[in-house]
Amino acid sequence: MDVQITTQAIRNLSCDALIVAAARKGVGQEVLLAKTATTVDGLLGGLIHERCTDGEFKGNPGEILIIHPMERLAATRIIVVGLGDLQKIDSQTVRRASATAARHLQNTGAHQIVLAIDVHSDRLGAAQEIQAQLEGALLGLYTFRIYQQAENNSNGKGISHIKLLAEEANKVEFEQAIHKARILAGATNLARDLINEPPNVLTPSELANRASTMAKEVGLECEVWNKAKIAELSMGGLLGVSQGSAEPPQFIILRYHGAPDSGKGMALVGKGITFDTGGISIKPAEHMDAMKGDMGGAAAVIGAMQAIAKLQPPINVTALIPTCENMVSGTAYHPGDILRIMNGKTIEIVNTDAEGRLILADALSYAAREGLSPIIDVATLTGGIVIALGSTMVGLFCNDECLTSEIIAAGRLAGEKYWPMPLDDEYNEQIKSDIADIKQTGGRAASSVTAAKILEHFIGDAKWAHLDIAGTSYLDSKKPYQEKGGAGVGVRTLAELVLQLAHNP
Ligand code: BES
Ligand code: ZN
Ligand code: ZN
Numbered sequence: 001m002d003v004q005i006t007t008q009a010i011r012n013l014s015c016d017a018l019i020v021a022a023a024r025k026g027v028g029q030e031v032l033l034a035k036t037a038t039t040v041d042g043l044l045g046g047l048i049h050e051r052c053t054d055g056e057f058k059g060n061p062g063e064i065l066i067i068h069p070m071e072r073l074a075a076t077r078i079i080v081v082g083l084g085d086l087q088k089i090d091s092q093t094v095r096r097a098s099a100t101a102a103r104h105l106q107n108t109g110a111h112q113i114v115l116a117i118d119v120h121s122d123r124l125g126a127a128q129e130i131q132a133q134l135e136g137a138l139l140g141l142y143t144f145r146i147y148q149q150a151e152n153n154s155n156g157k158g159i160s161h162i163k164l165l166a167e168e169a170n171k172v173e174f175e176q177a178i179h180k181a182r183i184l185a186g187a188t189n190l191a192r193d194l195i196n197e198p199p200n201v202l203t204p205s206e207l208a209n210r211a212s213t214m215a216k217e218v219g220l221e222c223e224v225w226n227k228a229k230i231a232e233l234s235m236g237g238l239l240g241v242s243q244g245s246a247e248p249p250q251f252i253i254l255r256y257h258g259a260p261d262s263g264k265g266m267a268l269v270g271k272g273i274t275f276d277t278g279g280i281s282i283k284p285a286e287h288m289d290a291m292k293g294d295m296g297g298a299a300a301v302i303g304a305m306q307a308i309a310k311l312q313p314p315i316n317v318t319a320l321i322p323t324c325e326n327m328v329s330g331t332a333y334h335p336g337d338i339l340r341i342m343n344g345k346t347i348e349i350v351n352t353d354a355e356g357r358l359i360l361a362d363a364l365s366y367a368a369r370e371g372l373s374p375i376i377d378v379a380t381l382t383g384g385i386v387i388a389l390g391s392t393m394v395g396l397f398c399n400d401e402c403l404t405s406e407i408i409a410a411g412r413l414a415g416e417k418y419w420p421m422p423l424d425d426e427y428n429e430q431i432k433s434d435i436a437d438i439k440q441t442g443g444r445a446a447s448s449v450t451a452a453k454i455l456e457h458f459i460g461d462a463k464w465a466h467l468d469i470a471g472t473s474y475l476d477s478k479k480p481y482q483e484k485g486g487a488g489v490g491v492r493t494l495a496e497l498v499l500q501l502a503h504n505p
Pocket of ligand 3 (some may be wrong): 273276294353356380381
């Protein structure tokens with residue numbers, strides 16, 4: 001995608017579509033045109049205003065009004081997008097509006113578009129607004145069509161040039177906003193690609209190849225440990241879960257050295273189950289195909305590392321990704337097995353479908369042994385979080401109040417929502433075992449909490465947060481800037497968090 005800033009006068013901007021915005025003063029109240037929308041309306045002799053007073057366009061989120069200005073402007077089409085209540089406009093409103101307009105235009109012969117969603121509300125600076133517009137368009141235009149033949153595939157025929165409107169005075173600030181938007185949207189789309197790849201292509205080894213290729217492109221250090229090395233380190237969780245699969249497990253490490261003279265830095269850990277059948281405790285057939293997305297945590301971490309490498313914050317970050325398949329076979333692990341995790345603790349297996357916590361336990365033990373802190377893990381971990389929070393919010397489990405607020409704030413910048421969940425010690429009762437140090441699952445009650453309590457046994461003294469993205473990582477219907485399938489949730493939040501932590505450790 002070609003992206004540029006333009007300072008040209010609106011009347012002379014030649015493009016296939018000029019996208020402007022309108023909000024509402026309140027529920028059932030009058031429509032308010034944003035800055036460029038007002039200018040365009042003037043050039044059109046009040047045509048937009050008329051469509052608002054006669055009730056054709058109400059300025060609601062998701063709504064669009066299409067106007068053909070004929071010869072009065074150089075633009076072929078004007079798209080007015082609704083932003084809803086003026087009081088509630090934030091970067092997420094702009095992301096959604098821009099995505100709605102871009103998606104609408106994608107299959108209508110438009111190649112060159114200009115984004116001019118400029119409300120300049122109190123909550124949203126001009127640079128943030130530019131960033132959100134571009135992110136919205138780039139995220140909204142994402143598709144995964146590499147396995148379809150060209151006639152089913154509109155790629156290449158759609159939007160190829162995006163311009164963003166600026167004035168001379170804010171050009172430099174806007175260039176930076178555009179740089180950041182491209183990086184964050186690109187990293188999110190990388191994570192989406194990894195999630196959407198079918199499980200026969202994206203095996204654990206292929207996930208390692210993709211991570212290593214990305215690392216080379218952006219200058220990250222990458223190491224991939226094979227099964228022998230995993231065994232040497234006594235990673236009994238990863239070995240146990242992977243033993244039923246013909247595909248060997250891998251342990252991927254990516255290192256970013258942004259502050260070579262300071263301490264060890266932080267860790268990002270991602271669950272990388274490239275396919276989860278449930279193992280011997282097999283899942284029902286319906287929707288099992290969605291379990292190709294059980295590496296959404298790994299994808300989020302790989303995407304975030306790409307963004308971090310490009311944004312260059314002064315901090316050290318290590319990414320740890322245990323990856324394998326959870327399969328059914330004569331060599332699969334059994335309910336009743338006892339596995340010994342890298343830090344020496346034993347886990348009594350009761351349900352082979354609760355595999356994520358086992359591979360994460362090894363990765364967290366390694367992070368803790370290395371003295372990395374804070375540790376942030378991201379995982380499509382439990383069905384329980386899907387029931388609790390649906391596809392709207394990520395479950396946030398954290399042993400530090402300050403880190404909790406930082407993650408929520410980073411999420412707000414990214415347009416992702418995190419909801420704090422408990423880690424009270426009473427929940428440990430549910431995971432007591434008679435024959436091992438801990439029991440793998442705590443039953444149906446509070447199952448996402450007991451899963452987090454298991455992980456807590458492996459973090460040592462580190463500050464730690466666990467993001468359960470099971471409900472948000474893989475969507476079965478589209479949202480304003482998300483296609484069905486991999487959402488890429490977590491990427492932008494992790495990148496924003498690392499930027500924050502780099503500047504105020
Ligand atoms: N990968 C699943 C969790 C999941 C569910 C992810 C729905 C995405 C959408 C995980 O490995 C799992 O199966 N968890 C079980 C554990 C249970 C058997 C103790 C769960 O939470 O239902
Ligand atoms: Zn499972
Ligand atoms: Zn799983």
